[in-house]
Amino acid sequence: MSGFFENYGFLIVTIVQQALLGLSIYFPLMAGQLSLASIGFYSLGGYVAAVMGTHPALAPLREALGFWMFPLEWLGALVLSVILGIAVGYPALRLRGIYLALATVAFVQVVNVAVLNMPIAGGAVGIFGIPQAFESRLDYIWFFGPLFLLALFLVWRIGNMGRGLAFFAVREDELAAGAMGVAVTGNKVTAFVLGCALAGVTGAMSAPFLNTWNARQGTFDASVTCLAYVLIGGSRSIWGPLCGAALLVSLPELLRPLKDSRMILNGIVLVAACVYLPQGIMGGLAALRARLSGRGGAA
Amino acid sequence: MKRIVIALALVLCAAQSALADKVATPIPIGIAVAQTSNVALFGQEQVNGAKLAEERLNAAGGVNGTKIALVFQDTAGDEAGAVNAFQNLLNRDKVVAIIGPTLSQQAFAANPIADRAKTPVVGPSNTAKGIPEIGEFVGRISAPMTQVAPNSLKQAMKIKPDLKRVAVLYAQNDAFSSSETTTFQDAVKELGLETVTVQKFQTTDTDFTTQVTAVLGANADLVIISGLAADSGNLVKQLRQLGYKGLIVGGNGLNSPNMFPVCGALCNDVLVAQAYSPGAVDKNPVNKDFAAAFEAAYKKGPAQFSAQAYAAVQVVVEALAKIEKETGKKIADFELADLRAALNKSLRTGTYLTPMGEISMAPSGEVQQxxxxxxxxxMNPDGKTGSFVLVSE
Structure with a gap:
C-alpha cells in the first residue's frame, strides 16, 4: 500500500489540483458566464509564488518567515488575481456568450505573451528550483485539500443564499433578472472574480508542487482541458469538476500499461462520455437515479 | 491492539523489502521521453536511438555478459506527465538509472524527484542553463550551446571575412531558442561584430514579413536564427524570397531534416551548428558504425536526438561495466540503492567514445564534449530532400 501512494501520490494530488481549476470555471458558470480566463490567473498565481520563492531580493523575508512564506505567496496571488479579475471582468463581462469566451481566450494569450517578455519570469525556460514545502508529492494534499474543501463549501453556501439565487437568475435569463432588479453586471463580475481568485491561489500552490513554473502552464490547450473537466464531469453539479478531473487526469495514467495505444483509448473514452452523457457524469448519474426511483414509485 | 501490531509488522516488512531490493536481470534502464503529444517529434527520434543502442549493446554482450533491458515510460509533452513517468520508473520498474526527459522544462519538474530517490538521471536532450545544478544525481550528455555557437560564427567569418552587420532572430516562446540566442549575441559581441537588429517570433508563426523587413532595412550581411524546424524553414524561405542575399547561420534547432520540405531549394547554404553530425565519420569509427546501423534499421540518417539518446544508453552501460571491473562484483549482486549511488559516481569518471565524439561528465553532471x-x-535538385554537409572538422 505504501508503494501505491509512493507511485500515485503525485497523481492523486494532481486530480485535486485540476479539480480546483475546474471549480474556478464553475464559479462564473453559476452566473451563466463561460469564461476561459482561469488558466491565465492560474499561470499568474504560479509566477507570483515562483518569483516570491526564488527571487534573491526576497531571501531575507523567506528566511524570516520559513514555512509561512507559502501562505504569503497565496495571499500575494489572491490579491493580484482579485485586482486583475475586477479590472478584466468589468469591461469583458459586457460581452455575452461566445464573445465573452473569446475575450477570455484573448486574455490568456495576452498573459502568455506578457510573461514571455518579462525578464523576471525567466522567459521561455521559466523559473526553476522553487523551494519545496514537502518532500513527498502526496503531502501537497495539505495545500490543495483544504482549499478544495473551502471552495466546495463556498459553492454550496453561495448556492443557498440570496447571492446564489441572483447568480442563477442571471444564468437563466439576463434580461428577466435585470427587469426583476437583480444587479446583472455586479453579480457577473462577482462570480467571475471568485473564479479568478481560486485559480490564482491554486497556481500559487502549484508552483512548488511542480518544482518549476513556465509559460507552458497557461496555454490555450490547458484552458480547454479545464473546461473539459466541467463539461465531462457535469456543469450543473458541484461534484462535476472533481469527477471530470479525476477521469481526465487519471485515465492516461491508468492506461499506461497499454503503451503507445493509450492515447487512442483515452480519446475513445472521452468521445463516448460526450456522446452518451451530454449532461456530464453527474448529470448522467442524476438521470439514472431519477429513472430508478421513478420505476420504484410505479411498482 | 493485536490488529494494529500486525498491521505495523506488515508495513515494516513492506518497508524492509523495499530497502533490500536487488537489481533485476536483465538490468533495467529507464527511458522517459515524449512518445506522444507535440513533443513526440523529438521523442520518437530518441526512442529510435535508444532502441538501436539496446539491440547493439546487448549483441555486444551488454554489461560484461549481463543483458540490459530498456523500460520505456511515456512522458507526453507536459511537466506532470514527466513526473508520472519518473514515479513509475523509480517505484515500479526499479530502474538503475533514468534517461530523459525530452524537454528542459520537464527536467526541472521531474529530475528533483529522481534526485530525492537517489537515482542517476542522464539528460539526453536538456540544454537549458541550470540542469546539472538540480542535484547531485542529475547529469546530461547534451551540450549547452555556449561552446557551439561561436564555432558556426567563426565559420561564417571564414567564408566572408568582411562581415560586419548582424541581425539576430529567435523564437521567443521556445526555451531552447531563447537561451541559445543569448549565447549567439554574446559571441557576436566577442567577435567584434555589430548587432544591428534583434527580432523575435513565435514557433507557431508562419508569416515573417515584419521580421524580414526589419532585417532588410537594417542592411544586415549575416542573419542568425534560433528557432525550431518548421518556423525557421519558413523564415529562411521568406528571407530569400524578399531579397536577402547574405549568409544565414542557424542554431541547433535548424539541425533537422524536417526543415527541408519547408524552405525547399531556398534552404541551400544555411550554416548550422551541430552537437552531432552523421557526416563526421573519418576520425570517429563509433559514429561510422552507428550511422550505418541506424540507416539500415530506419532507412534514414540519424538525427542529433537519436545519436544523443544512443550515447546516453551507451554511457550508462559503460559506467555499469566499469563498476563491475572496479569492485569485482556482478551488477546483479548489488542492492538497488547501492548500485544507483555507485553508478552516479561511475558516470562521472572516465571518457566515453560516442557517436558524438569523445564526451565525459564533470563531477557537477555537466557534459564535456x-x-x-x-x-x-x-539541397538535392528535386528541391525536397537534402543533407547537411560537414564544413568543419
Missing part, C-alpha cells in the same frame, strides 16, 4: 560541428545545408 570535445568536438562540435558546423554543416552547410545542400
Amino acid at each position: 570535445k568536438d562540435f560541428y558546423v554543416s552547410k545545408i545542400v
